[in-house]
Amino acid sequence: MDARAILEGFRMGRLPSADALVWFARALASGEVTDAQAGAFVMAVCWRGVGDAGRVALTRAMRDSGRVLEWDLPGPVIDKHSTGGIGDCISLLLAPALAACGAYVPMISGRGLGHTGGTLDKLESIPGLRTGLTEDQLRVQLAGCRCAIVSATAEIAPADRRLYALRDVTGTVASIDLITASILSKKLAAGLEALVLDVKCGSGAFMKTPAEAEALARALVSTAQGAGCMASALITDMSQPLATAAGNALEVIEVMETLTGTSINVALWDLTAALGGEALALGGIAADVEDGEGRIIAALESGAAAEWFGRMVAAQGGPADFVERWPDRLPSAPVMREIPALRDGFITQIDGQAVGHAVVHLGGGRLRENDRVNPSVGLSDLAGLGEEIGTGVPLGMVHAATEDQAEAAIRAVQAAYQIGPAALDEPPLVLKRIA
Numbered sequence: 001m002d003a004r005a006i007l008e009g010f011r012m013g014r015l016p017s018a019d020a021l022v023w024f025a026r027a028l029a030s031g032e033v034t035d036a037q038a039g040a041f042v043m044a045v046c047w048r049g050v051g052d053a054g055r056v057a058l059t060r061a062m063r064d065s066g067r068v069l070e071w072d073l074p075g076p077v078i079d080k081h082s083t084g085g086i087g088d089c090i091s092l093l094l095a096p097a098l099a100a101c102g103a104y105v106p107m108i109s110g111r112g113l114g115h116t117g118g119t120l121d122k123l124e125s126i127p128g129l130r131t132g133l134t135e136d137q138l139r140v141q142l143a144g145c146r147c148a149i150v151s152a153t154a155e156i157a158p159a160d161r162r163l164y165a166l167r168d169v170t171g172t173v174a175s176i177d178l179i180t181a182s183i184l185s186k187k188l189a190a191g192l193e194a195l196v197l198d199v200k201c202g203s204g205a206f207m208k209t210p211a212e213a214e215a216l217a218r219a220l221v222s223t224a225q226g227a228g229c230m231a232s233a234l235i236t237d238m239s240q241p242l243a244t245a246a247g248n249a250l251e252v253i254e255v256m257e258t259l260t261g262t263s264i265n266v267a268l269w270d271l272t273a274a275l276g277g278e279a280l281a282l283g284g285i286a287a288d289v290e291d292g293e294g295r296i297i298a299a300l301e302s303g304a305a306a307e308w309f310g311r312m313v314a315a316q317g318g319p320a321d322f323v324e325r326w327p328d329r330l331p332s333a334p335v336m337r338e339i340p341a342l343r344d345g346f347i348t349q350i351d352g353q354a355v356g357h358a359v360v361h362l363g364g365g366r367l368r369e370n371d372r373v374n375p376s377v378g379l380s381d382l383a384g385l386g387e388e389i390g391t392g393v394p395l396g397m398v399h400a401a402t403e404d405q406a407e408a409a410i411r412a413v414q415a416a417y418q419i420g421p422a423a424l425d426e427p428p429l430v431l432k433r434i435a
Contacts, residue, residue, distance in 0.1 A: 204352020247378010
């Protein structure tokens with residue numbers, strides 16, 4: 001086979017065979033195909049699609065383009081993936097809660113993408129904590145702590161690493177086939193037995209409408225199952241920030257408040273239980289989803305999840321006393337300013353994407369690939385949909401490095417909030433389940 005023949009077939013309307021997709025994934029990893037050919041391939045997949053069977057074949061091929069981990073542990077190896085949103089720090093709650101329930105969680109996570117925050121950036125706001133573990137270090141940690149939140153090594157799905165960069169510069173990020181293969185190739189390379197998917201829907205998500213979110217959720221679940229991994233998905237609301245904070249250290253604060261019971265965020269608690277119930281049922285630890293939710297809630301209420309989180313932080317180089325001393329351990333921004341509402345009324349709509357971009361421009365995300373993230377900046381105490389507000393009453397608080405950046409963020413958040421004369425019904429947290 002060769003790249004030109006595969007691309008010519010695409011141009012003529014012939015979908016590539018499974019063998020052709022396997023060849024192309026290997027050639028991506030080895031460098032046998034040029035950037036021009038790889039760019040033409042992602043555009044062809046975006047334009048033509050590869051079909052259900054082709055999606056499974058491409059995912060498997062990208063998974064197998066590098067190292068695929070195997071485990072021999074006394075419990076199921078399970079994980080969760082979110083498609084990204086604002087204030088979505090569920091992974092930091094869910095991984096230790098699953099560990100407390102007897103699961104093993106090798107969570108390979110990512111950094112901020114576009115307007116959405118990244119789990120690795122949030123975790124690295126904890127001083128000393130490292131996410132770049134070797135495979136041997138990951139194995140030792142999983143045996144001792146049952147959970148780890150780490151970045152992918154160069155050996156994990158190298159074909160995806162190349163396609164991921166090309167998708168960003170060729171305008172093909174939104175292809176469901178490419179999104180599915182990208183997400184699952186990395187997750188399945190971690191040797192998972194079960195995977196629960198949190199597909200976000202709304203103004204702060206990549207998938208803005210329920211139809212788009214359901215199409216992606218069904219593609220992810222069917223492809224994961226076709227590749228041999230038990231999977232289910234929850235389509236969840238992202239029409240407003242999930243936490244009341246958006247920004248790396250600020251979200252860790254909200255996680256720690258919920259884990260330790262000092263100030264529980266109900267949305268974070270409820271979604272952690274819902275996703276954890278799915279994961280425990282898929283992994284065979286729980287009899288069903290309801291039983292699994294009960295186990296996750298018990299792990300949170302008892303403090304067991306907080307204890308396992310502390311073990312994970314210490315194992316990855318963070319402070320050994322983090323759970324007890326987290327308010328003293330996290331960085332804070334030098335400038336804090338309230339965001340005054342511009343009129344009286346009820347909050348009827350929040351542009352989550354605009355809120356995310358405000359955090360990025362504060363320095364809490366990346367405008368360019370090599371930008372350094374400021375872990376202390378962001379937004380806190382954000383008002384939610386349906387809340388009654390008065391002129392001058394804070395919509396939230398800006399945490400910034402400079403006064404100018406704070407002023408720009410205030411204007412951006414004010415523009416992102418729509419205030420009307422009557423309250424609207426708040427959308428449910430979980431919109432649909434796909435299995």
